[in-house]
Amino acid sequence: MSLLLRHRFIVTGQVQGVGFRPFVYRIAAANAVTGTVNNSSQGVIIEVQGTAEQVETFGFDLTDKLPPLARVVSLHAEPTDPVADESGFTILKSTGGAGHSVLISADVATCPDCMADIATPGNRRHRYPFTNCTNCGPRYTITRSIPYDRPMTSMACFPQCPQCQAEYDDPMDRRFHAQPNACPACGPQVWLTDPAGTTLARGDEAIRMLAEALAQGRLAAVKGLGGFHLVCDAASDKAVAELRRRKHRPDKPLAVMLADLEAVRQLAVVVPAEEPWLTGIRRPIVLAAKREPLAVSPLIAPDTNFLGVMLPYTPLHHILLDTFAQAGGSEIPALVMTSGNLSSEPIALGNREALARLGELADLFLLHDRDILIRTDDSVVRVNPASGGPVLLRRARGFAPEPVFLAEPGPTVLGTGPELKCTLTLTKGDQAFPSQHIGNMANLETLAFYREILDHMQDILRVRPELIVRDLHPDYMTSALAEELGQTLDIPVIKLQHHVAHIHAVLAENKFTDPVIGLALDGTGLGEDGTIWGGECLMVDPESLEHQRLAHFSHIRLPGGEAAVRQPWRIAQAALWELGVTAPGAYPWPWLAQFEQESAFLPQMLTRGVNSPRTSSCGRLFDAVAALCGLTSAISYEGQAAILLEKAQDMTETGAYPCPLKSADPVSLNTLELVAAALDDLGQGVPVGTVARRFHLGLINGLTEMAFAFSTLLDIHHVALSGGVMQNLTLAAELPRALERAGLIPLVHRHLPPNDGCISLGQAVWGQRYLRLHE
Numbered sequence: 001m002s003l004l005l006r007h008r009f010i011v012t013g014q015v016q017g018v019g020f021r022p023f024v025y026r027i028a029a030a031n032a033v034t035g036t037v038n039n040s041s042q043g044v045i046i047e048v049q050g051t052a053e054q055v056e057t058f059g060f061d062l063t064d065k066l067p068p069l070a071r072v073v074s075l076h077a078e079p080t081d082p083v084a085d086e087s088g089f090t091i092l093k094s095t096g097g098a099g100h101s102v103l104i105s106a107d108v109a110t111c112p113d114c115m116a117d118i119a120t121p122g123n124r125r126h127r128y129p130f131t132n133c134t135n136c137g138p139r140y141t142i143t144r145s146i147p148y149d150r151p152m153t154s155m156a157c158f159p160q161c162p163q164c165q166a167e168y169d170d171p172m173d174r175r176f177h178a179q180p181n182a183c184p185a186c187g188p189q190v191w192l193t194d195p196a197g198t199t200l201a202r203g204d205e206a207i208r209m210l211a212e213a214l215a216q217g218r219l220a221a222v223k224g225l226g227g228f229h230l231v232c233d234a235a236s237d238k239a240v241a242e243l244r245r246r247k248h249r250p251d252k253p254l255a256v257m258l259a260d261l262e263a264v265r266q267l268a269v270v271v272p273a274e275e276p277w278l279t280g281i282r283r284p285i286v287l288a289a290k291r292e293p294l295a296v297s298p299l300i301a302p303d304t305n306f307l308g309v310m311l312p313y314t315p316l317h318h319i320l321l322d323t324f325a326q327a328g329g330s331e332i333p334a335l336v337m338t339s340g341n342l343s344s345e346p347i348a349l350g351n352r353e354a355l356a357r358l359g360e361l362a363d364l365f366l367l368h369d370r371d372i373l374i375r376t377d378d379s380v381v382r383v384n385p386a387s388g389g390p391v392l393l394r395r396a397r398g399f400a401p402e403p404v405f406l407a408e409p410g411p412t413v414l415g416t417g418p419e420l421k422c423t424l425t426l427t428k429g430d431q432a433f434p435s436q437h438i439g440n441m442a443n444l445e446t447l448a449f450y451r452e453i454l455d456h457m458q459d460i461l462r463v464r465p466e467l468i469v470r471d472l473h474p475d476y477m478t479s480a481l482a483e484e485l486g487q488t489l490d491i492p493v494i495k496l497q498h499h500v501a502h503i504h505a506v507l508a509e510n511k512f513t514d515p516v517i518g519l520a521l522d523g524t525g526l527g528e529d530g531t532i533w534g535g536e537c538l539m540v541d542p543e544s545l546e547h548q549r550l551a552h553f554s555h556i557r558l559p560g561g562e563a564a565v566r567q568p569w570r571i572a573q574a575a576l577w578e579l580g581v582t583a584p585g586a587y588p589w590p591w592l593a594q595f596e597q598e599s600a601f602l603p604q605m606l607t608r609g610v611n612s613p614r615t616s617s618c619g620r621l622f623d624a625v626a627a628l629c630g631l632t633s634a635i636s637y638e639g640q641a642a643i644l645l646e647k648a649q650d651m652t653e654t655g656a657y658p659c660p661l662k663s664a665d666p667v668s669l670n671t672l673e674l675v676a677a678a679l680d681d682l683g684q685g686v687p688v689g690t691v692a693r694r695f696h697l698g699l700i701n702g703l704t705e706m707a708f709a710f711s712t713l714l715d716i717h718h719v720a721l722s723g724g725v726m727q728n729l730t731l732a733a734e735l736p737r738a739l740e741r742a743g744l745i746p747l748v749h750r751h752l753p754p755n756d757g758c759i760s761l762g763q764a765v766w767g768q769r770y771l772r773l774h775e
């Protein structure tokens with residue numbers, strides 16, 4: 001008999017809740033080794049015993065034949081003492097404890113096998129809305145703590161029936177140790193109520209009643225995976241208009257859920273690079289080009305040429321769309337699915353909370369009794385037509401809590417994020433964990449959500465920060481929170497300028513450690529000189545942490561402060577005032593019809609500088625040009641003016657406005673010349689589409705020339721691009737190409753949004769480096 005060897009493997013990464021242990025069991029059986037596998041706080045610990053050859057092939061299989069959702073971060077192997085008389089291979093009970101290095105998986109869209117189960121009459125899970133297996137289903141949203149085992153999830157209160165238990169215990173079954181495993185006999189149930197909470201129907205009858213009500217134009221709140229959706233028939237103008245009215249959301253685009261890719265193609269032109277996003281396991285909302293005339297209500301996304309579409313990602317969605325189609329909704333069954341919240345509040349979570357908060361919004365409530373422990377909105381992705389890569393607009397469900405892998409390990413740092421589109425980030429070793437999108441910190445509900453996420457992430461990552469990095473802005477809620485946490489934890493709090501954080505975020509995502517020229521094309525953030533920054537050319541060195549403001553956009557005043565952000569006509573008039581234009585000439589100002597009185601007061605405000613802070617913001621420049629073009633005078637959601645300007649472009653136009661550099665200290669990019677040229681053109685009756693296009697191209701040229709000038713001066717060839725304006729697909733597609741033509745190497749976001757959703761990552765990674773430098 002040949003000599004027996006025993007090896008111990010410790011595997012970390014995304015290896016729990018993804019069918020990893022059954023996979024280990026299967027390859028152990030295939031290689032005829034004995035031993036054990038155990039989920040522990042250090043990772044998955046595997047011990048295998050067999051001949052040298054058996055143990056070696058087992059090791060190969062372990063890395064080569066991974067299940068689809070598993071992601072190994074580290075694999076450590078060491079010999080250990082053989083165990084006498086061991087027979088068979090055993091899956092041990094999980095052990096918890098500190099020092100955790102296992103990643104909880106993000107939530108995963110229903111797999112084809114489970115879809116077949118729910119679609120097959122006679123299957124015991126036929127039309128069961130909570131069907132899942134080790135390859136799919138809820139993860140992050142139902143996990144209270146680690147290790148990821150049923151008692152730690154919101155499935156703890158659903159003891160499995162004998163049939164489910166048998167699946168759960170059978171290593172050869174697709175549901176072996178599927179923690180959320182359930183069936184109609186033992187698992188969660190749905191029911192339908194009116195806004196008062198009176199039950200109208202249960203189970204399948206509830207879904208049928210809901211589908212019929214939706215087909216009749218009613219509005220419903222539907223409890224989903226990471227929160228509630230407000231739902232209505234996307235084909236019904238009346239229903240969509242009513243949803244907009246109740247949600248106080250007059251114009252902002254709404255997302256639509258369709259049954260399959262074929263249905264999506266009826267409404268949108270789907271390019272190949274968008275398909276894997278639509279059909280993959282993450283299932284974000286994808287902004288795809290609208291197919292005109294739109295086969296659903298035009299009220300869904302009136303401002304843009306794009307439509308937010310997504311495919312069902314839970315069995316409940318699949319069943320609901322299927323039933324809605326049968327209820328004879330419309331030709332292409334499509335449901336509006338928008339976050340169940342009032343504008344700017346976080347998405348609703350619990351049944352009672354939903355009835356209380358959404359009672360005015362919905363006619364019907366589809367509830368269920370599986371608790372959502374961690375609220376997570378739908379993610380939103382655009383595909384960059386030039387690179388085929390994603391531009392994330394919102395990173396949440398399907399992504400969180402996945403880490404960003406960093407160039408170097410370091411101590412744990414908390415980046416507390418900005419005010420709007422807020423996220424927080426905790427680092428651990430060489431990984432950074434950005435939270436899901438948290439939202440607008442200006443309201444109390446969001447603050448509570450933020451604290452929940454912070455506690456939860458510290459718990460599941462088993463970390464405590466040694467340093468907190470916050471924004472410079474003293475009035476941000478996240479700044480106050482950072483100071484409070486710093487005191488509680490007795491750790492230092494350091495401030496980092498908003499746009500410097502933007503650039504550090506892109507660098508971290510690219511694991512890039514050399515100095516770069518950073519273009520932060522953003523809304524607004526407090527600058528180091530006390531003015532409001534937002535169109536910045538920076539030198540950033542991620543090693544030494546030095547940075548320098550090389551240049552900025554022309555200053556424009558914001559007459560009325562916040563009011564100017566909501567009423568872009570004020571910024572347009574302020575930009576004209578900077579150019580010495582104080583009254584309409586050949587071109588009548590489009591805002592005078594609506595705001596003539598207010599407009600008359602502006603010159604006085606501007607001359608005296610009363611409540612008119614100066615800004616170099618790129619976003620506000622877009623606002624000014626959009627308002628000058630008459631596209632909008634007052635906006636109802638953030639970014640609306642820029643979205644309208646992007647849409648307005650006549651893509652056949654090739655002319656570009658001048659946008660030269662102007663020597664000063666620091667240098668400025670004379671973006672006011674773009675406004676002057678637009679005014680000239682408009683005065684001569686040049687169509688708005690031409691003006692919008694010449695503006696975009698002029699800005700791209702100006703930015704490229706500026707980057708090139710500093711590249712030559714500083715001998716730096718990489719240009720990092722970040723900021724909310726990079727959500728604009730024209731810039732996202734054409735600016736990197738223009739930089740490349742100039743011999744520069746662009747770095748763009750890969751895992752996080754270019755908007756303020758990336759700030760906390762930049763802060764945290766900057767802080768890690770700061771601690772290493774000051775060791």
Ligand SMILES: [Zn+2]
Pocket residue numbers: 110111112113114115132133134135136137
């Ligand atoms: Zn499945």
Ligand SMILES: [Zn+2]
Pocket residue numbers: 160161162163164165182183184185186187
């Ligand atoms: Zn069951």
